[in-house]
Amino acid sequence: MKKMLLLYVVVIGTLMAYLYMVYFREDNGGLSENAGLHGKTDERYVMVNFLTGIDYWKNSLKGFEDAAEALGVSVEYRGSTQYDVQEEVMVLEQVIARSPSGIAVSAINSEALNAAINKAVEAGIPVVMFDSDAPDSDAYSFLGTNNYNAGVTAAREMAELTGGQGEVGIISLPNQLNHQERTRGFSDTLAKEFPKLRLVGIEDGKGDQLVTEQKSLELMERYPGLTGIFVTEANGGVGAGNAVLQAEKIDKVHIISFDTDKGTLDMVKSGTISATLAQGTWNMGYWSLMHLFHLHNELAEPMPDWRSSDVPPLPTYVDTGITVVTESNVDQFYAK
């Protein structure tokens, strides 16, 4: 009987010790829960873009997902499968109708989505833009590449490759704002900093590999002293590379391309393309979600009711940067 009582006391004692520990740990847990940024389980953020299937978006989606994981919220990925303005508008309208916690939009066109974006903002749904802006919309911020600066970087790299001498051409998409800016940054910088590196032609590569190859061949024929070609968009790089291979001018004509498609990276690795410019796509996605999270949870600039204020609650523009990819660092840029 005495033994039983002793056992009984030990068991009760253990239980009480456990209760104390649980209480103690809960207290700590509570503190650390308050002192952290994390969302509620019903927070749902949506990324909306166009040409959803292309490789280019993978990194920004990864950034969006990484931020969501860090904050304990969920994300969704929607967009138009085609390069179709109306389809993206429709998808965005459907997303808005389901009242998500926030939407990050990459605009297929700088104007066409404004009405839908403004409708979301009016309904109290935070919207930020990434990669391609809609500058006249009511979206709270834009996160993407400063394309003018990317052109400046390309020009300085070209000067280094060519010794700042000779004639260079640009192959671009002259009707798209991003590409106009890249072209302008490049040509302004040549004029200001490298007067001996003359810009002899700006061609329309139509965002197409074969057209860019043809235009590159024409440029090399017309200007036998050509020392460089700057291709402002992703599909053309390999085309320009093929042209230079075909003309057997690898050592004479330096190509600078844009983005990090596998074909482009392969040509950087083999030395056919001298350099390509990588955009900070992971950062676009990651910080887009951070911005939306801060808006949704009213952690942004502490103005009373930022929704009805004209004070920008967030940084208005985040420049996600550019990296020059050459043979020496190309291995870091292959998709993992």
Added chain:
Amino acid sequence: MKKMLLLYVVVIGTLMAYLYMVYFREDNGGLSENAGLHGKTDERYVMVNFLTGIDYWKNSLKGFEDAAEALGVSVEYRGSTQYDVQEEVMVLEQVIARSPSGIAVSAINSEALNAAINKAVEAGIPVVMFDSDAPDSDAYSFLGTNNYNAGVTAAREMAELTGGQGEVGIISLPNQLNHQERTRGFSDTLAKEFPKLRLVGIEDGKGDQLVTEQKSLELMERYPGLTGIFVTEANGGVGAGNAVLQAEKIDKVHIISFDTDKGTLDMVKSGTISATLAQGTWNMGYWSLMHLFHLHNELAEPMPDWRSSDVPPLPTYVDTGITVVTESNVDQFYAK
């Protein structure tokens, strides 16, 4: 004896149920702890600037503190009390010697702090710049106003105030980069968008209220058709306001000033100053700490070992925006 055994079974059963619950809750707790951004208690971030006593810094410090509170880390505020380059360098060196988790620096001078900043980065201490950049240093990002764009905004506001007609002057600090950019944004925009609003003079107000008052009086005398003055720095606004009061030209000459000192806000409220430009200072501090936290905890762009990589781990530039403050929204800008 049987009764005791029953009691014993009940107690053991309760204990096991408890153990199960604790395990279950720990599992949940573990998840929610993983799913949040929060620092360790020993994380300590330092903000370093100059003229530490002035009101201008209050909002960026508040942003820095708000982010630290959200993340559960601690902050410190250091800097030179005087407008003294050597003092800020010395303070920064002292801060580095104590190996903080990260440092946000506002540079008194775009060059003088480079060596100290680079030393910190080499030692593995993350550094970001806010408000005033050191563009040639190894700091990972810059968070501040786009001063050229602020000048553009001022020009458009001036055109609205004056009906886009007449003669305007600028009072600036012609030797400082920030003020050169504001001036350039203003004058470029007049030339491009408002050819009937002519820029007649750019004066040096020396960052001083009385000098700016004198220069404003001179401008109004020399150009009787003057319709506006853009003052690019904080101290001059009240000086220009006093000049216009003295000359009894309140209805003729519109003043646009910079920043939100109490004196400036009072003159906006009374209608002497037509508008002033508020910088996104809270956002500078808040997002500086976010950047440092991401660097210290290696949450930034997932490149293997970003410290030795040439890929920018963070967005390289964050434009914290500008708000036009007029009579209608001035009340939001008084310090709380």
